[in-house]
Amino acid sequence: MPDAVVSPGSAEEVSEIVRFCRSEGIPIVPRGSGTNLSAGTTPTAGGVVLLFNRMNQILEIDEENLTVTVQPGVITKDLIDAVEMRGLFYPPDPSSMKISTIGGNISENSGGLRGLKYGVTKDYVLGLEAVMPDGSVIKTGGKLAKDVAGYDLTKLLTGAEGTLGVITEATLKLIPMPSSKKTMLAQFAAMDQAAEAVSAIIANRIIPATLEFMDRATIRAVEDFAKVGLPLEAEAILLIEQDGAEAAVNDEMQLMKEICEKQGAFSVELAKTAEEANNLMTARRSALSALARLKPTTILEDATVPRSKVAEMVEAITKIAVKHQVTICTFGHAGDGNLHPTCITDARITEEMHRVEAAFEEIFKEAIRLGGTITGEHGVGEMKAPYLEWKLGASGINVMKLIKQSLDPDNIMNPNKIFGKSEKKRVVVGK
Amino acid sequence: MPDAVVSPGSAEEVSEIVRFCRSEGIPIVPRGSGTNLSAGTTPTAGGVVLLFNRMNQILEIDEENLTVTVQPGVITKDLIDAVEMRGLFYPPDPSSMKISTIGGNISENSGGLRGLKYGVTKDYVLGLEAVMPDGSVIKTGGKLAKDVAGYDLTKLLTGAEGTLGVITEATLKLIPMPSSKKTMLAQFAAMDQAAEAVSAIIANRIIPATLEFMDRATIRAVEDFAKVGLPLEAEAILLIEQDGAEAAVNDEMQLMKEICEKQGAFSVELAKTAEEANNLMTARRSALSALARLKPTTILEDATVPRSKVAEMVEAITKIAVKHQVTICTFGHAGDGNLHPTCITDARITEEMHRVEAAFEEIFKEAIRLGGTITGEHGVGEMKAPYLEWKLGASGINVMKLIKQSLDPDNIMNPNKIFGKSEKKRVVVGK
Numbered sequence: 001m002p003d004a005v006v007s008p009g010s011a012e013e014v015s016e017i018v019r020f021c022r023s024e025g026i027p028i029v030p031r032g033s034g035t036n037l038s039a040g041t042t043p044t045a046g047g048v049v050l051l052f053n054r055m056n057q058i059l060e061i062d063e064e065n066l067t068v069t070v071q072p073g074v075i076t077k078d079l080i081d082a083v084e085m086r087g088l089f090y091p092p093d094p095s096s097m098k099i100s101t102i103g104g105n106i107s108e109n110s111g112g113l114r115g116l117k118y119g120v121t122k123d124y125v126l127g128l129e130a131v132m133p134d135g136s137v138i139k140t141g142g143k144l145a146k147d148v149a150g151y152d153l154t155k156l157l158t159g160a161e162g163t164l165g166v167i168t169e170a171t172l173k174l175i176p177m178p179s180s181k182k183t184m185l186a187q188f189a190a191m192d193q194a195a196e197a198v199s200a201i202i203a204n205r206i207i208p209a210t211l212e213f214m215d216r217a218t219i220r221a222v223e224d225f226a227k228v229g230l231p232l233e234a235e236a237i238l239l240i241e242q243d244g245a246e247a248a249v250n251d252e253m254q255l256m257k258e259i260c261e262k263q264g265a266f267s268v269e270l271a272k273t274a275e276e277a278n279n280l281m282t283a284r285r286s287a288l289s290a291l292a293r294l295k296p297t298t299i300l301e302d303a304t305v306p307r308s309k310v311a312e313m314v315e316a317i318t319k320i321a322v323k324h325q326v327t328i329c330t331f332g333h334a335g336d337g338n339l340h341p342t343c344i345t346d347a348r349i350t351e352e353m354h355r356v357e358a359a360f361e362e363i364f365k366e367a368i369r370l371g372g373t374i375t376g377e378h379g380v381g382e383m384k385a386p387y388l389e390w391k392l393g394a395s396g397i398n399v400m401k402l403i404k405q406s407l408d409p410d411n412i413m414n415p416n417k418i419f420g421k422s423e424k425k426r427v428v429v430g431k
Numbered sequence: 432m433p434d435a436v437v438s439p440g441s442a443e444e445v446s447e448i449v450r451f452c453r454s455e456g457i458p459i460v461p462r463g464s465g466t467n468l469s470a471g472t473t474p475t476a477g478g479v480v481l482l483f484n485r486m487n488q489i490l491e492i493d494e495e496n497l498t499v500t501v502q503p504g505v506i507t508k509d510l511i512d513a514v515e516m517r518g519l520f521y522p523p524d525p526s527s528m529k530i531s532t533i534g535g536n537i538s539e540n541s542g543g544l545r546g547l548k549y550g551v552t553k554d555y556v557l558g559l560e561a562v563m564p565d566g567s568v569i570k571t572g573g574k575l576a577k578d579v580a581g582y583d584l585t586k587l588l589t590g591a592e593g594t595l596g597v598i599t600e601a602t603l604k605l606i607p608m609p610s611s612k613k614t615m616l617a618q619f620a621a622m623d624q625a626a627e628a629v630s631a632i633i634a635n636r637i638i639p640a641t642l643e644f645m646d647r648a649t650i651r652a653v654e655d656f657a658k659v660g661l662p663l664e665a666e667a668i669l670l671i672e673q674d675g676a677e678a679a680v681n682d683e684m685q686l687m688k689e690i691c692e693k694q695g696a697f698s699v700e701l702a703k704t705a706e707e708a709n710n711l712m713t714a715r716r717s718a719l720s721a722l723a724r725l726k727p728t729t730i731l732e733d734a735t736v737p738r739s740k741v742a743e744m745v746e747a748i749t750k751i752a753v754k755h756q757v758t759i760c761t762f763g764h765a766g767d768g769n770l771h772p773t774c775i776t777d778a779r780i781t782e783e784m785h786r787v788e789a790a791f792e793e794i795f796k797e798a799i800r801l802g803g804t805i806t807g808e809h810g811v812g813e814m815k816a817p818y819l820e821w822k823l824g825a826s827g828i829n830v831m832k833l834i835k836q837s838l839d840p841d842n843i844m845n846p847n848k849i850f851g852k853s854e855k856k857r858v859v860v861g862k
Binding site: 062063064065066067087088108109111115116119120122123132136137138139140142143144145146147148149150151152153155156158159160164175176177199202203205206207244245247248251302304305306307308333336337338371372373374375376377378379380384388391392393395396397398399400402403404405406407418 | 493494495496497498518519539540542546547550551553554563567568569570571573574575576577578579580581582583584586587589590591595606607608630633634636637638675676678679682733735736737738739764767768769802803804805806807808809810811815819822823824826827828829830831833834835836837838849
């Protein structure tokens with residue numbers, strides 16, 4: 001629990017709060033809707049939680065420059081809907097987009113289902129207004145496709161998880177809405193077939209808008225939750241979406257269908273209506289909620305590997321789960337190598353939690369060994385802080401700590417995040 | 432002149448050099464081919480210039496993950512040619528690409544003619560190996576579309592102009608080669624018509640691969656230099672390229688043709704052959720070389736504005752040139768608002784140089800006033816350092832200086848760059 005919760009109404013108010021907290025040595029935790037999955041906005045050092053429910057306006061949609069300027073508290077889905085009404089497209093679509101805020105998305109550099117083709121939040125942040133730990137207000141970037149005036153503070157603050165400053169306004173890039181979109185569901189009798197199909201699609205120089213993977217356990221949980229008619233007999237499915245000019249979309253969907261069939265898919269079907277397509281995507285987005293219903297504790301990770309290693313990683317996860325006798329369901333953004341192995345467990349059973357912990361350590365190690373990372377889109381937060389050095393090495397961590405200390409010498413901005421105590425375990429067991 | 436020039440052969444050698452220089456307080460200037468236009472690699476504080484002519488290998492083209500891994504000394508065009516032979520596409524194409532190195536492109540975050548649709552170098556840098564000012568070697572990112580493991584050091588080092596570390600290896604993103612490409616030349620009897628056509632194209636939700644602008648003086652100089660048949664009677668031309676699926680390219684080229692005609696173009700013609708198209712693009716890339724032949728001194732800037740302000744900015748440049756009685760030719764990447772007002776002058780004429788200086792100050796001020804920046808793609812270097820605060824404010828500069836000091840406390844990495852002495856003038860007059 002925080003010591004206080006404050007809802008500022010402007011950058012000036014944020015600046016006053018930051019100056020006060022700094023002079024008193026009080027931690028500040030900027031928080032959107034708290035949908036991050038890494039304990040990134042949990043006030044474990046106490047202090048003030050900053051909410052942005054009063055700073056939730058879309059300030060401008062600029063149709064000439066294809067930008068939108070927003071306050072941090074805008075709900076992601078509201079932003080997406082508002083620009084789509086003008087025929088414009090904001091691609092980053094974290095699964096939590098109905099609840100998450102854009103400020104949270106920026107601080108966590110959120111990904112989503114369309115990351116493979118369209119990139120992640122960072123690729124759409126053109127400019128920021130931020131309150132730095134000394135209370136100064138800076139403006140970075142602008143409505144500019146090119147800007148090399150000094151270090152890229154826009155990208156440094158994006159994904160910094162609130163540890164370097166408080167984002168108070170953002171200008172985001174929009175693109176024209178693709179004129180056509182098709183959705184397809186491919187069913188496989190074996191997980192490795194689905195994973196190989198992913199590699200084969202990319203090797204054929206097709207970059208689909210979405211290329212999602214779900215294993216059998218996830219399919220069953222999602223179907224039970226969302227009831228959209230997912231195939232319960234499949235071991236794995238791929239949910240494929242492509243957008244663009246109609247003729248090209250049709251050609252590529254046909255080619256991907258053939259590739260899936262060649263890799264052993266026993267059924268590949270196009271969604272017949274936009275509603276059916278939408279239901280499939282919504283069902284996929286509900287995967288975490290669906291799995292979370294199965295057991296008291298859900299631990300979802302996002303170990304990410306080069307896309308050519310997806311098959312190998314999926315296989316490794318399966319073996320690790322068997323070895324440690326834990327239940328791990330895997331789904332995720334197969335096209336960009338961003339998998340979400342999810343352990344459904346019970347934090348009250350101490351002995352099981354130790355096995356879960358051991359399993360995830362092995363998963364992280366395997367991801368790193370395959371050229372991957374410990375987190376693709378969920379952030380380091382506190383949950384992954386103990387493992388960050390595995391990815392970055394001592395030198396990499398040192399560089400990041402120097403930056404943190406230079407900008408926030410009193411460590412008031414979201415302390416305990418990113419830089420963990422090495423002995424810390426991710427899960428408090430036995431509670 | 433530097434005190435020494437060193438050509439290391441590996442990251443380990445770079446590390447040894449950096450450690451030695453740091454212990455002795457010797458400046459280090461990493462330098463590719465020196466094609467930057469901001470005195471970014473000029474060793475004005477003396478010291479050691481690091482060359483990368485021995486680290487010039489393409490290490491791997493990974494067709495499964497669509498990445499290329501290179502040493503910094505690879506020539507940009509060689510990289511582009513090597514991946515195009517495999518049907519892959521590396522979009523950043525600075526005009527200097529036949530000479531420039533990829534390490535230089537990364538350090539300067541180079542743009543180019545395809546920035547509007549495809550972004551700049553930064554958008555393609557997935558991972559780096561770099562030697563930091565303390566001699567430590569770090570690895571950032573990887574062959575990953577998603578990676579949020581800590582601060583984005585990849586993007587921080589990209590565009591840092593060698594002031595934070597030395598890049599020794601890079602993994603770059605590739606995309607599939609578009610299946611079709613068309614090129615078109617539109618001629619206008621007035622500059623503002625061309626500028627309005629740019630706005631109208633974007634407002635019609637078309638994002639062409641290239642949308643280049645040249646004024647009359649530039650056209651004449653380029654034609655005299657390149658002899659590709661540019662229209663000497665036009666006041667301004669737009670060079671338009673679109674790529675993608677063939678049907679979509681044809682539709683959009685037709686629509687852009689109509690838009691240009693509606694804005695007053697007196698001629699809009701498609702290039703008939705790939706060779707003709709290539710000649711047009713090559714001619715455009717030679718603009719700086721062509722203009723540089725006209726007078727002893729050429730000062731080229733890249734004030735950049737939101738694309739909706741291109742017409743206003745072009746008009747302002749014309750007025751400023753008249754006011755100060757200097758010759759400014761303007762060309763550039765109109766589609767992304769990145770203009771290159773170029774003054775052809777003579778540095779030996781002190782009085783004229785003061786007028787040139789005054790004119791560029793006004794151009795920078797106008798760019799900032801229109802929501803733009805002092806440099807879109809050429810970097811700050813030493814030339815634009817005096818003006819950086821206009822864009823960033825004192826708070827923004829302060830944040831950047833804190834980062835610089837934290838990573839390079841002895842200021843050995845490319846000193847005098849980005850952070851200028853405020854009283855410094857950009858041009859040494861009377862020499």
